[in-house]
Amino acid sequence: MRVYLNILMFGCMFIAFPQQQKIYFDSQISKHLKTYKAKSDMAIQNGDKEYAELLFDSLFNSHLKNSFIRDFSLKKVKGGKFQTTNIDKPFLLITKSSWEQIKPEEIIEINKMSRMYKGQIDIIILFWDSKDKARSISKDYSSNVILTYIDERDNNANHIIKPFKHSFGAPACFFFSEEKQLLKIEKKFTISYDNTRSEVALNKIHEKIKWMLFKDEPPRIGFISTIK
Template structure:
């Protein structure tokens, strides 16, 4: 009788794990299973002197394997001190990966600031530098208060698999568009302004606004509409 009671208690304790309905597929797992296929196809396209084909291969890879996968809770170190946890963000967010070795145009920072102001309260803008805190801090002085700047050096990166994939998957700079349910909506592997001329700035701004508008509309988080930018 005692053994029977113990067995019942054990089953009750384990039942959430044995009968879990959580069938979420996480970004880092989908990436680990399929990244080699993408890399092999991309390498083949480059060897065949078809570099433009890489974008087509990536779009197929994103839509077939990565889109709608879930982002694990990331605990990110803020340059200003403290942490931000992605599971505690109540809006969609952009996670923009950077490296201070790549010089950022002032106009690019201005555009990101303008976007963070425009979507304040609707979308969280997070810029993540893969550097030490002191180096990242020097690179982020011109971002405004509506941009959350975080950093992850290699020591922290190596001990955090869920975080490390955001650097080692597609390099930097890359922008991950994440919806309110913490699912990957889109990935922009070329999230940077090509040069400082006004046309380039406008193209960068319009592409980013388009991505955010689609992110918001896709989850019915906002009646966001396309806007005309004046620069």
């Protein structure tokens, strides 16, 4: 009798406190991006970049932060497929395009990150271009970096993947937690490098990146930055 009562109580608790429904990034983008872009474009036309950034912060904090990424598949530059279901650690998804001039120092530092944090984070580069072009501009990346591409001319990019380009353009960097929740977006992603910096300073910068991933609140001034 006691067992049945316990089961009944557990069932009542489950009904009273239902599991929170997951909110997904692509769904949130579909709901809120149009309004954000209209207001942001107007702010930029009026020369008010500060208000445009406030609009982005509001969009992110109110609707996108901690939203989940759905599982999807990407083609690898060197052949085969990459499945997001296989990710079991925090990761960066960095979007790139062939018309962007990628600085050699940026590739060097991404490679360095991939070595330093191997086993702790995954770094995924997503090229929005043909396989041949993606292969030609990705040859200098480390084997630790996961190199993928989408050729939109094939019309195979589905609604789950498209928001990563059509929301904020490329380049951009999306930070995801181990649970595949969005922690941060860096628009117009770039890595700045100063030849006068010492190796010790560079190591501190890499620690900032690690802190950004695991502590969820990146500093405003850092190695990964948004171009004004």
